Amino acid sequence: MKKIYDVVVIGAGPAGLAAAIEAKKSGAGDVLIIERNNEPGGILLQCIHNGFGSVIFKKDLPGPAYAWNFIEQARSLNVEMVFDTMVVDITGGRKIYASNSVEGFIELDAKAIVLAMGCRERTRAQIMAPGDRPAGVFTAGMVQRLVNIEGYMPGKNFVILGSGDIGMIMARRLTLEGAKVIKIIELLPYLTGLRRNYVQCLQDFGIPLELSTTIKRITGKKRVEAVETVRVDETLTPIAGTERVIACDSLILSVGLVPENELSRKAGVVLDPLTLGPVVDETMATNVPGIFAAGNVVTIYDLVDYVSMAGATAGISAAKFAAGAPVSPPAFTLTPGDGVRTVMPQKITGLSGPDASVLVELRASREFAGRVSVNILEDENIVYSHVEKYARPAEMITLKINWNETAKKLSNNKSGLKVNIAKI
Amino acid sequence: MEKKFICIRCPQGCEITTTLDGLGAITDITGNSCKLGIDYVKSELSDPRRTITTTVAVTGGELPLCPVWSEKPIPKDRVMEAAAVIRPITVAAPVDINQVICENILGTGINIISSRAITKGGQ
Numbered sequence: 001m002k003k004i005y006d007v008v009v010i011g012a013g014p015a016g017l018a019a020a021i022e023a024k025k026s027g028a029g030d031v032l033i034i035e036r037n038n039e040p041g042g043i044l045l046q047c048i049h050n051g052f053g054s055v056i057f058k059k060d061l062p063g064p065a066y067a068w069n070f071i072e073q074a075r076s077l078n079v080e081m082v083f084d085t086m087v088v089d090i091t092g093g094r095k096i097y098a099s100n101s102v103e104g105f106i107e108l109d110a111k112a113i114v115l116a117m118g119c120r121e122r123t124r125a126q127i128m129a130p131g132d133r134p135a136g137v138f139t140a141g142m143v144q145r146l147v148n149i150e151g152y153m154p155g156k157n158f159v160i161l162g163s164g165d166i167g168m169i170m171a172r173r174l175t176l177e178g179a180k181v182i183k184i185i186e187l188l189p190y191l192t193g194l195r196r197n198y199v200q201c202l203q204d205f206g207i208p209l210e211l212s213t214t215i216k217r218i219t220g221k222k223r224v225e226a227v228e229t230v231r232v233d234e235t236l237t238p239i240a241g242t243e244r245v246i247a248c249d250s251l252i253l254s255v256g257l258v259p260e261n262e263l264s265r266k267a268g269v270v271l272d273p274l275t276l277g278p279v280v281d282e283t284m285a286t287n288v289p290g291i292f293a294a295g296n297v298v299t300i301y302d303l304v305d306y307v308s309m310a311g312a313t314a315g316i317s318a319a320k321f322a323a324g325a326p327v328s329p330p331a332f333t334l335t336p337g338d339g340v341r342t343v344m345p346q347k348i349t350g351l352s353g354p355d356a357s358v359l360v361e362l363r364a365s366r367e368f369a370g371r372v373s374v375n376i377l378e379d380e381n382i383v384y385s386h387v388e389k390y391a392r393p394a395e396m397i398t399l400k401i402n403w404n405e406t407a408k409k410l411s412n413n414k415s416g417l418k419v420n421i422a423k424i
Numbered sequence: 425m426e427k428k429f430i431c432i433r434c435p436q437g438c439e440i441t442t443t444l445d446g447l448g449a450i451t452d453i454t455g456n457s458c459k460l461g462i463d464y465v466k467s468e469l470s471d472p473r474r475t476i477t478t479t480v481a482v483t484g485g486e487l488p489l490c491p492v493w494s495e496k497p498i499p500k501d502r503v504m505e506a507a508a509v510i511r512p513i514t515v516a517a518p519v520d521i522n523q524v525i526c527e528n529i530l531g532t533g534i535n536i537i538s539s540r541a542i543t544k545g546g547q
Contacts, residue, residue: 048491048539050475054434062477062493064540068521148479151488176478176507195437199430200474204500303435389438389457 001082001106005030006322007315008096008110010087010263013042014304015295016116017070018311019318023114024077026319032108033074033081034098040074040081041067042118043141044304046148049169051196055305066304090267092288111322114314115264115278115286115293119257119300121166127255129161131217136224140166140254147173155250159227160184161215165193165302167254172201181205182248185213185229187236190367192256192394194302215251216243224249257300267291274342275299281330281347282358282403284314289327292318299344299361302396306361313359332415334360337377339421341365341393348403348417356403364391364421371424374399376406376417383409383417391421429468433460440465473497476506477539480525485517486545492525496534506530517544 006028009016012035023031033040044052047063054060057069074081085100094113098106121139129137138146138154144166146152156179160167163186171181184202189212191198202209216230216238231242259277261269269278269286277298278286284294294314295307321327330347343362350356362374368391376384384406386399431438438461443452448469453462467473475497479489498506506529513526519542526536 045540048479048493049477050493051435060475062491062539064491065493065521068540148491149487149489151479151481173478176476176504177511194435195430195439196432196435199437200432204474204503395435395437 002030004109005032007031007112007318009033009114009116011116011118012040012081013118014044014307015311017074018308019114019116019294019315020079021073021077022312022315023319024079026316028319028322031079034085034087035083036086038083040071046144048148052304056308087263090263092268094290112290112318114318115297116295117260117297119259119296122256129215129218132220134220134222134224136250138252140170140252143170143252157182157248158250158252159246159248160252160254162254163191163193164254165197168193168197168201171207172205175205181207182246183208183210185210187214224251227251259297272346275344279346281349282345283317285317290321332417334417334419337418337420339364340419343419350403350407358401358403360399362397362419364393367392372421373424375420378410378417429465431461431464433464472500474500474503476503478507478510480513480515482542483514483516484544485542487542490519490542491539492536493539494534495537498532498534502530510536517542
């Protein structure tokens with residue numbers, strides 16, 4: 001390892017690999033990826049199901065095969081990768097402190113950094129599921145790792161809490177491996193994952209889904225013996241008298257993902273209280289000069305293709321910064337208006353790229369059944385509009401905006417823009 | 425007769441409504457955003473298929489399992505049967521990506537192939 005790099009990427013998942021590749025292609029000389037796992041690929045390695053690559057490769061690939069394309073490209077471009085290595089601190093001055101069992105304590109300087117640490121799963125502690133504390137309560141990603149990589153079947157009879165994609169995918173996976181998935185229960189009155197996973201993971205295998213239902217109690221001495229479920233009303237309050245006891249030996253939690261930003265905070269990166277990731281502009285720059293971020297560390301995506309695209313943008317921006325290109329401060333802020341829960345980027349320079357195209361990723365705050373328009377507003381004035389067939393919190397909406405066109409409609413003195421979703 | 429589908433060909437998941445005549449032929453399709461939706465409905469009505477993804481055991485590898493998939497979708501009603509055929513398979517490391525793990529699964533003419541490489545390793 002060298003002492004100074006043009007670009008250092010933290011994390012060798014889909015965002016980090018794409019960032020390193022594009023940084024190299026954009027002329028960065030020394031590019032290093034630091035990864036805590038023993039190989040590159042990130043979470044894709046345990047996502048052995050297909051469904052990846054429909055946007056970038058126009059193919060339907062399993063996760064490891066999707067990752068393979070990027071790993072091979074990174075290797076052929078001589079991106080340096082160091083594994084089994086944990087970054088412990090990053091400073092605002094872009095000093096990186098890491099450690100591993102071979103080199104011990106490592107100190108590096110980076111001309112630019114890309115944060116690509118991904119996310120973590122919400123656990124039992126974060127949803128405060130009451131009851132005993134026996135073995136047999138797992139997060140969905142943990143079960144995915146046990147079954148798909150390590151070769152362990154962690155139970156026989158499963159109940160799954162949460163209708164997120166990983167939970168549904170694991171319901172199918174466990175069924176294929178001979179386990180029994182009794183049912184999936186979901187607190188909200190709607191599915192929180194993609195509908196195609198409802199079809200191909202639950203319907204195909206006859207696995208029941210119960211909406212507006214949650215866990216009232218987990219029981220079991222050493223191992224989970226049963227869970228007690230209860231129906232909830234529109235305010236998500238349990239309805240007395242609707243309790244049911246389901247005998248099972250395992251409970252899987254598929255209750256959401258949280259961007260992992262301990263390192264970002266240490267570096268002084270400002271986080272968005274809604275996405276829980278760094279506030280970024282469309283070049284994926286954070287508030288700290290020379291520190292960029294991309295992927296699930298910024299906001300939780302539905303599709304890996306868009307993670308790779310954001311990583312690529314961050315890599316290009318990092319290479320430019322490392323080469324001494326001037327920094328363009330954000331000229332606009334983008335905040336959620338009616339019907340919108342999160343929006344990323346939160347800031348726009350309006351200057352990047354030859355076609356000044358800006359990718360905006362947003363999530364609805366509630367269900368819109370019919371056609372909607374997704375608008376960008378300057379006060380009450382619509383400066384950009386896009387029609388979707390529907391909007392659901394479970395499905396991210398991606399806008400590809402030609403900022404040159406949009407900017408023409410802006411008055412000169414406004415910098416605060418809002419995004420809203422309106423019924424048509 | 426009206427029949428509803430949720431298309432699984434891409435993550436968008438279009439809700440498609442089809443009208444069928446007495447013989448089961450499609451007379452109308454609405455709700456699809458692209459041609460894939462029409463293909464999907466036609467195949468769901470005549471020959472529903474799914475891609476199967478699972479793992480096989482590896483001996484002498486850096487990891488104990490190798491992920492595998494059907495290079496093309498297989499008949500939906502034979503997915504569990506295919507899983508049972510694949511489950512006992514063991515391969516020796518090294519495994520290459522796209523290596524044929526099980527040829528012509530259940531006589532469908534479709535191969536089961538690896539979705540990553542597994543190098544030799546010390547377990």
